[in-house]
Amino acid sequence: MYVAVKGGEQAIGNAHAWLAEERRGDPAVAELGIAQIREQLAQAVNRVMAEGSLYDPDLAALAIKQARGDLIEAIFLLRAYRTTLPRFGASRPVDTADMACDRRISATFKDVPGGQVLGPTFDYTHRLLDFKLAAEGEVPPAPERDPATGPVPHVTGFLNREGLIEEEPGVDTIPPDLTREPLEMPAGRPLRLQSLSRADEGFVLSMAYSTQRGYARNHAFVGELRIGAVAVEMDVPELGFAIEIGEITLTECETVNQFTGSKSEPPQFTRGYGLVFGQTERKAISMALVDRALRWEELGEDFEGAPAQDAEFVLSHADNIQATGFLEHIKLPHYVDFQAELELVRKLRREAEEVRSSALMGGLASHDGQEAAE
Template sequence: MYVAVKGGERAIDNAHAWLAEERRGDTSIAELSLAQIREQLSLAVNRVMAEGSLYDPDLAALAIKQARGDLIEAIFLIRAYRTTLPRFGASDPVDTGRMSCDRRISATFKDAPGGQVLGPTFDYTHRLLDFKLAAESDCEDLPETQTAEPRSEDTPHILSFLDGENIIEQEPRTDAEPGDLTREPMSFPAGRAVRLQSLTRGDEGFILGMAYSTQRGYARNHAFVGELRIGSVPVEMEIPELGFAIEIGEIELTECETVNQFKGSKTVPPQFTRGYGLVFGQSERKSIAMALVDRALRWEELGEDNLGAPAQDEEFVLSHADNIQATGFLEHIKLPHYVDFQSELELVRKLRREATELAEQMAAREAAQ
């Protein structure tokens, strides 16, 4: 337990005022607008939306500005705001096969049906600082290039073409309502739907570390990226008064499906299995990492051996993936713990006195002998 902060209102008000001053920075420099953050720091905005579980680029940009660029603090702000929003219904499951793809690649099939679309990516850049961006008029000097339009037609999933050979597992279909991690506390063992919710809300760095551990041998997870796609999908909602679904908007998603080896079991012949990742916005690293961890966590349902790897431990992964919970528990130790520490201090002093007395007694006995 810790002692709550009491009093000191004037000091707290001054701390808030100082924070606002630090957040604003040099007033001779133009203030960042939400539009600038939304459009030019879009990957940060996407992360805040994904881990905050709220798709709203403007609110995510506001949270980043308020948090001075601290993305975990921004995610905390978005989650707190999310709890105030009313729920008036649920959308239908999105169909990513209808995605208007800005980017669609496969590491398993060179001639993917529908073609590969490189899209906006850092993959082929040289990772050298571009000092042209430091110029005030950098937007005027952009080279003229031809940018491909997103695929407007439906884009079938590449792994669906393996279904015809029956060499990849079939995704089970169920009409059961998936659990909602934002409304119900997690319990173990968790179903795959809840696991995927936890991973998509989880801290990108933690999920990345878990995924990397599987590639280094701490789980059975030799994976290929069957397909990685980024684009917009329509969101539809059933309207009871109308008796059918209507489109209420579009959201940008990143989806990754991995292909993994599976040696088979007594009842299932050798085939490929899947890992899956789906994240708000353009979040390639997170979606790939999520797919790797998803596959590692499926060892039991696939009848595989548990190798004792951290990424195979459902409770370990899911209990530590949430950066808001982790931040809260970690940062609470900087709040006053005066009573706790005083008790620890007195205990250590007492033990030291007893140890000193015992040492003196031992020395006296040795001298007497």
């Protein structure tokens, strides 16, 4: 229990004004525009969209500007805005096999139809500060890129031909919407994937790293990582068919994991899956590793007591907005609570002092009696 803030309106108003001044920074420096944030801080924009559950680069950029670069605060702003939007309907599941890939790599096969496309990546850069960027010079244009032609098949499909990897389990029912209904346990895989997709990147990364260090050990290969644009289609009852309403950029990761088999299944590979808004490959890979760790029960594996295997632990602590709200509320006034605790500690100290005094007096009396007997 905590008491609400009452009074101090002028102080709160002054704090807001000071915050706006700090957010603007030195007026002599040109103000950062929404377009600049959207185009030049794209990784931050992607994270805010993914964890804010709203695909809109301009709104994500605005939230980052308003939050002074605090991405969790920006995610909070975007989620709050999302709740005000009307819902017109549901789109069809996107078909990532038709993705126009900017980046598509596989760690399991060297030669794959469609080829390995490195795309824009930090993977092969030297981690050295580039002081040329401080000069704000023009960037030379990248080489011409051949447009993708036709669908790009998923790498795991090649293993599927030989029956070496599990079939992706289908879902007959419409999964619950985590943005409209609270998370309930036990959570099926569709709900777990929703939760992981909008979970805090750092938390999911830590959980994934723990699986690689031996907690819920399941050796993973990146079967495929692809980044690109996919069409979003929506059924229009008045037309009787689906129309394309736009396209979004997604990162998809499928991992290939070891599986020794069970009483009903032969030895084969199993899957982990990650899908996230924007170019967010660290999050997508982490999500796939954690997804696979959480599947231990349905695959008939033993529970090793690893944190990444505990769905209730992972999903209940993965959301950074819930965590932030619970964490930061303790800096609000708790005067009544603390006074009660303070009085309790004082009372306990008085009682302890009385016990010590009684013991001391009893000891002295015993010592005096012993001396008198002697």
